[in-house]
């Protein structure tokens with residue numbers, strides 16, 4: 001029988017005290033929903049290190065949800081990246097989304113020092129190496145033999161990586177995206193999370209191609225409920241995705257903000273349903289630190305136990 005599909009959420013580190021208070025409120029229903037994990041983004045070039053870590057610590061110490069730390073490596077030396085990974089592991093985080101990251105906005109790749117780690121795959125390897133150095137082995141009790149210990153290798157870490165169903169903006173071909181994903185798995189990644197996209201077939205055909213190319217890890221589709229025209233333009237600009245003309249037209253026709261939000265939520269819900277029908281093992285929701293739309297999508301997709309959500 002097919003396992004029950006999972007769901008997970010992405011948060012970003014709040015930028016001020018007011019945003020932090022809002023996040024604490026929104027986290028209550030998000031956590032209560034029972035996600036597989038909650039990931040926390042990492043500001044370009046480490047700009048959000050402390051705040052990201054605060055949110056991860058909050059999840060670790062106050063909830064049962066597994067926190068996942070996004071980490072980027074562009075511009076870092078090996079020593080800096082190793083220190084950063086160690087800091088997160090020391091805080092108790094054992095789940096990572098390893099990313100190369102982008103050079104600062106407006107700066108061409110050729111004009112910037114990209115650092116020692118040239119790709120996400122190298123960061124995946126480094127996370128495994130740092131964890132192995134910290135915890136080379138664990139000692140387990142042997143039942144029935146007091147005092148005896150069984151040695152096992154250290155706690156495994158979950159290392160997710162990014163996947164790009166419609167191609168990374170820097171990629172020259174689909175085969176380059178598939179090769180890059182395969183290389184990340186070969187480096188030790190055990191989960192992939194996709195860039196946002198707007199049509200189920202974008203993801204489903206990419207997964208088929210990835211399987212044919214030899215990728216075996218789970219590939220979770222990333223879904224973003226887009227609740228306004230302004231947000232749609234922004235995410236399309238940031239991700240390099242093509243503008244979804246049908247969704248844009250519907251959002252433009254909406255009168256009030258609530259109407260646009262309902263249209264965006266319905267679009268994301270239909271997408272989630274189509275993905276699950278097509279065989280996706282779960283969905284990862286970009287929340288923008290809000291609970292209403294993501295939970296409505298989960299409800300519409302049949303993944304939410306509403307009795308868990310506080311009134």
Ligand code: FAD
Pocket residue numbers: 040041042043044045070071072097098099100101102118119120121162163164168170171172176177180193194195196222
């Ligand atoms: P890589 O997989 O290493 O490379 C990306 C692409 O570059 C590859 O697909 C390939 O086409 C090309 N490429 C790689 N190596 C080579 C090479 N040697 N020669 C030629 N081409 C090459 N950014 C942040 O700053 N913070 C975040 O928290 C964050 N979270 C994200 C979460 C998700 C789910 C996704 C999809 C993206 C996120 N990003 C984030 C954005 C990400 O950092 C950028 O998309 C970045 O450009 C690529 O990172 P990557 O890990 O995919 O890199």
